Amino acid sequence: MTATLHSRAELRAQVRTWHRDGLRIGVVPTMGALHEGHLALVRRALAETDRVIVTIFVNPKQFNNASDLSTYPRTLDADTASLTPLGTHVVYAPGVDEIYPAGFATNVSVSGVSEGLCGAHRPGHFDGVATVVAKLLLQTGADKAYFGEKDFQQLQVVRRLVADLDIPVEIVPCPTVREADGLAMSSRNVRLSPEDRAVAPRLAAILTRTAGALAGGGAAAPLLAAATADILAAGFSEVEYLELRAEDGLGPLEQADRPARLLVAAWLGGVRLIDNVAVRPQA
Numbered sequence: 001m002t003a004t005l006h007s008r009a010e011l012r013a014q015v016r017t018w019h020r021d022g023l024r025i026g027v028v029p030t031m032g033a034l035h036e037g038h039l040a041l042v043r044r045a046l047a048e049t050d051r052v053i054v055t056i057f058v059n060p061k062q063f064n065n066a067s068d069l070s071t072y073p074r075t076l077d078a079d080t081a082s083l084t085p086l087g088t089h090v091v092y093a094p095g096v097d098e099i100y101p102a103g104f105a106t107n108v109s110v111s112g113v114s115e116g117l118c119g120a121h122r123p124g125h126f127d128g129v130a131t132v133v134a135k136l137l138l139q140t141g142a143d144k145a146y147f148g149e150k151d152f153q154q155l156q157v158v159r160r161l162v163a164d165l166d167i168p169v170e171i172v173p174c175p176t177v178r179e180a181d182g183l184a185m186s187s188r189n190v191r192l193s194p195e196d197r198a199v200a201p202r203l204a205a206i207l208t209r210t211a212g213a214l215a216g217g218g219a220a221a222p223l224l225a226a227a228t229a230d231i232l233a234a235g236f237s238e239v240e241y242l243e244l245r246a247e248d249g250l251g252p253l254e255q256a257d258r259p260a261r262l263l264v265a266a267w268l269g270g271v272r273l274i275d276n277v278a279v280r281p282q283a
Ligand SMILES: Nc1ncnc2c1ncn2[C@@H]1O[C@H](COP(=O)(O)OP(=O)(O)OP(=O)(O)O)[C@@H](O)[C@H]1O
Pocket: 029, 030, 031, 032, 037, 038, 041, 146, 147, 148, 149, 150, 151, 174, 175, 176, 177, 178, 184, 185, 186, 187, 188, 189
């Protein structure tokens, strides 16, 4: 049985009994509109912990664009229907007032890793993410929390957050789940027109090809310039960023033999897509 809880009080009561019984809790924080990418995180949490909470909260504080927030897909009934057969124990779907009650005045800001990339293009976004993730981790009392590598910068921000605030939770990174044609699954993909949906997988294809060339020792600047031109030629209207960063901490890549990530954000028909792939220098 999956219980749907809407209040902190109900959640706290449930978590207390699980802790009292010595059960290990896993949490999967989401904004809902669930797809197979989310369900992979949930299955992993179910395999590795005793009780699993999936949080569904469209967090207004992390949206830097009002129409993105108002049109974000909200599908709680369908989400619950896809979580129940997996054996999810609790869906925690609080209202905005439950998370940000009157008088709420705290902002959690992680510097360094949240700057640049998405942080540069979505002002305030990672403060919103860090603030809500800190609250959700504390409210759920989770032992393990599962995050997707699709949002690679977010994952690094969350790691820094829990280390710096001594939140006693293990952050478990999970690989990006893709459609059969390579497109990274994302709740916002439903906004793509059929024509743009056909173009969208080019982003992953160009990223993967470029990562291969970089791993083979190709010079970064010309490869990134060619990849940007190819993304635009495929039909994307803008490449917000396409950057090669050190995987650990997302700083500049000073040594070519360090594990690296190639990260991209690009606009297609008014939809912002992000993706990233590992670049593993060949020995
Ligand atoms: N394709 C995917 N593979 C693995 N994890 C994913 C994937 N898509 C989302 N996740 C992870 O699921 C969690 C919740 O993400 P979220 O609810 O924002 O979904 P989303 O599909 O990323 O939505 P959006 O594209 O609107 O940002 C995050 O940890 C995110 O990284």
